[in-house]
Amino acid sequence: MRIAVASGKGGTGKTTVALALAEVLGPRGRLLDCDVEEPNCHLFLDSVPVRSEAVEVPVPEFDPERCIGCGACARSCNFHAIAALGKRMLFFPELCHSCGGCGLACKAGAVTERMHGIGRLEYRAAAGIELVTGVMNVGHPMAVPVIRRLKERTLSDRIDVLDCPPGTACPMVAAVRGADFVLLVTEPTVFGLHDLELACDTLEKLRLRSGVVINRADDNCGGVEQFCRARGIPVLMRIPFSRRIAEGYSSGKRLTECAPELRKELEALSALICEGELVER
Amino acid sequence: MKIAFTSRGRSLDVLLDGRFGRTPFFVVHDTVSGETAAVENVQNLNAAQGAGIQAAVTVANAGAEAVVTGHCGPKAFQVLQAAGIKVYQTGALTGEEALRQFEAGALRQLDAADVEGHWA
Numbered sequence: 001m002r003i004a005v006a007s008g009k010g011g012t013g014k015t016t017v018a019l020a021l022a023e024v025l026g027p028r029g030r031l032l033d034c035d036v037e038e039p040n041c042h043l044f045l046d047s048v049p050v051r052s053e054a055v056e057v058p059v060p061e062f063d064p065e066r067c068i069g070c071g072a073c074a075r076s077c078n079f080h081a082i083a084a085l086g087k088r089m090l091f092f093p094e095l096c097h098s099c100g101g102c103g104l105a106c107k108a109g110a111v112t113e114r115m116h117g118i119g120r121l122e123y124r125a126a127a128g129i130e131l132v133t134g135v136m137n138v139g140h141p142m143a144v145p146v147i148r149r150l151k152e153r154t155l156s157d158r159i160d161v162l163d164c165p166p167g168t169a170c171p172m173v174a175a176v177r178g179a180d181f182v183l184l185v186t187e188p189t190v191f192g193l194h195d196l197e198l199a200c201d202t203l204e205k206l207r208l209r210s211g212v213v214i215n216r217a218d219d220n221c222g223g224v225e226q227f228c229r230a231r232g233i234p235v236l237m238r239i240p241f242s243r244r245i246a247e248g249y250s251s252g253k254r255l256t257e258c259a260p261e262l263r264k265e266l267e268a269l270s271a272l273i274c275e276g277e278l279v280e281r
Numbered sequence: 282m283k284i285a286f287t288s289r290g291r292s293l294d295v296l297l298d299g300r301f302g303r304t305p306f307f308v309v310h311d312t313v314s315g316e317t318a319a320v321e322n323v324q325n326l327n328a329a330q331g332a333g334i335q336a337a338v339t340v341a342n343a344g345a346e347a348v349v350t351g352h353c354g355p356k357a358f359q360v361l362q363a364a365g366i367k368v369y370q371t372g373a374l375t376g377e378e379a380l381r382q383f384e385a386g387a388l389r390q391l392d393a394a395d396v397e398g399h400w401a
Contacts, residue, residue: 080331083360
């Protein structure tokens with residue numbers, strides 16, 4: 001089972017909620033940090049990776065002996081990753097989407113594939129949380145292949161909690177796609193609500209079920225609640241606006257450490273998602 | 282020698298476009314015959330990525346030996362360099378003005394990209 005924790009707006013508390021959920025799930029659960037451009041779950045777990053796995057994607061390699069200089073490979077590339085100057089090929093792996101189109105387009109058999117490293121997966125465990133983190137290599141701009149590989153490591157007998165990238169662009173979509181349930185973390189601000197709406201629209205298109213957690217909840221949650229009612233999305237939990245929680249977070253403490261009184265609510269939330277009727281069986 | 286100018290239009294008497302990869306036209310001027318020809322770059326205007334790379338290929342296919350433009354990014358420069366095309370930088374308003382600067386030897390030849398890439 002996969003529970004994706006997403007938001008729309010950045011900095012609403014995805015990592016806070018994802019860590020807390022994984023912690024209350026204990027050995028049944030696992031945490032996948034899918035925010036591969038800026039993974040941060042590990043900052044809250046006092047641990048070092050016990051294992052690391054390279055993430056590689058296929059990219060083309062050009063054989064100048066076989067190349068007839070027709071340029072079909074470059075013309076086939078919608079991502080403009082190949083510059084064909086006669087028989088001389090310039091290839092830009094950071095633009096390549098590994099579609100294999102250039103290899104199909106080449107009638108001279110001059111294009112083969114090699115593996116190109118774009119990132120890694122790091123495995124670690126602490127505080128009863130098993131964490132797998134996706135990390136992109138510096139200089140590599142494409143997050144999606146790293147997120148996909150991370151999701152391939154999902155275990156069927158576990159409840160995987162996915163800490164998703166912010167926004168509603170390709171990395172977020174890649175992370176939430178295929179989730180059994182999406183937990184949207186928002187904050188009661190104009191920006192929070194605006195981006196929550198974008199996230200809800202995105203999830204609707206992807207036909208994913210969702211519920212909302214309001215973080216930094218205070219007396220101003222009316223707008224978010226009204227929106228959720230109108231869209232038929234349940235508000236499942238409120239994390240109070242508290243200096244204690246903010247200070248704890250800033251010093252690397254998890255929600256369960258700086259607000260232990262929330263543990264029962266978090267357990268209820270996980271039970272509601274994992275055993276309740278929120279998720280279609 | 283053929284020189285490609287980045288241009289807003291099809292001739293040298295219109296505004297020079299400071300962008301290399303996303304210029305609407307390249308106006309290729311032949312210094313021997315004095316003739317100019319326009320090469321469209323529209324296919325790159327809305328490219329999500331790699332506009333500079335493909336623009337450089339377009340310039341190479343047009344037979345230019347030099348490019349006169351406002352700015353040139355790292356990937357475009359790499360392709361132009363591989364094709365043996367020199368890159369000259371200008372702040373001129375029109376292609377004609379840039380051509381006069383070029384003929385007077387007043388333009389600086391870039392030995393590396395002068396701006397960062399926009400995408401990667």
